[in-house]
Amino acid sequence: MQEKQFDIKKLEKIPKEKCFICKHEINNEDIIFENDKFIAFLDLYPPTKGYTILAPKKHIEDITELSEQEYIEFQKILFRISQAIKKAFNPKRICLLNSGGLLSHWHFHIIPMYKEMYNNFIDVILKKSILELSKEERRKIASEIKKELQI
Numbered sequence: 516m517q518e519k520q521f522d523i524k525k526l527e528k529i530p531k532e533k534c535f536i537c538k539h540e541i542n543n544e545d546i547i548f549e550n551d552k553f554i555a556f557l558d559l560y561p562p563t564k565g566y567t568i569l570a571p572k573k574h575i576e577d578i579t580e581l582s583e584q585e586y587i588e589f590q591k592i593l594f595r596i597s598q599a600i601k602k603a604f605n606p607k608r609i610c611l612l613n614s615g616g617l618l619s620h621w622h623f624h625i626i627p628m629y630k631e632m633y634n635n636f637i638d639v640i641l642k643k644s645i646l647e648l649s650k651e652e653r654r655k656i657a658s659e660i661k662k663e664l665q666i
Contacts, residue, residue: 516564516646536620537574544654547596547661553589555596555625557657560645563627565600565656569593570622577621578613592666593623599663600627610639 535541541556547567548555555569569592575581581589597609606627613623626639648656 516648516652536570536572536618536622539572542653544650545657547599547657548592548664548666552585553592555592557653558624561648562639562643562645563606563629564646565604565606565625565627565660567596567600567625567660568622569596569625570620574619575621576619580621593625595664595666596660597625599660599665600625602663603659604629 536554539554541554545557546554547557548569552572553569554572555567558566558568569589571581571585571589578586593611597611600606601609604627607630608628610626610628611623612626614621628639
């Protein structure tokens with residue numbers, strides 16, 4: 516696992532018709548959790564170990580498109596995944612970022628913040644550097660989170 520520089524400007528806005536979440540174009544080995552409504556998976560460009568995305572399966576662009584019951588279920592899953600990441604990797608804290616910017620599909624970033632980067636939250640969010648992970652390293656990270664996940 517090595518860090519490499521990353522230029523976030525390389526990322527382009529993804530229109531709804533090309534949404535990889537809606538099309539379920541997610542590597543199965545990266546999936547942390549999935550049910551009929553929601554999916555959680557490792558970020559493709561993780562700045563930290565265990566960086567995970569949680570999203571509804573149906574394409575929504577705003578939180579108000581969820582029913583109250585769906586929102587409560589989403590938050591419970593978000594909490595449980597955060598707990599599992601904390602148990603698996605012992606970060607100093609877990610940060611959450613609600614998003615829907617480049618990818619119009621509403622989702623949350625679950626961001627483990629480790630001691631060495633604790634004061635660099637903005638650098639982490641801007642993905643100034645990302646972890647270069649092999650398929651095996653990604654599989655192991657996903658497996659460790661799933662092992663701790665209690666849903």
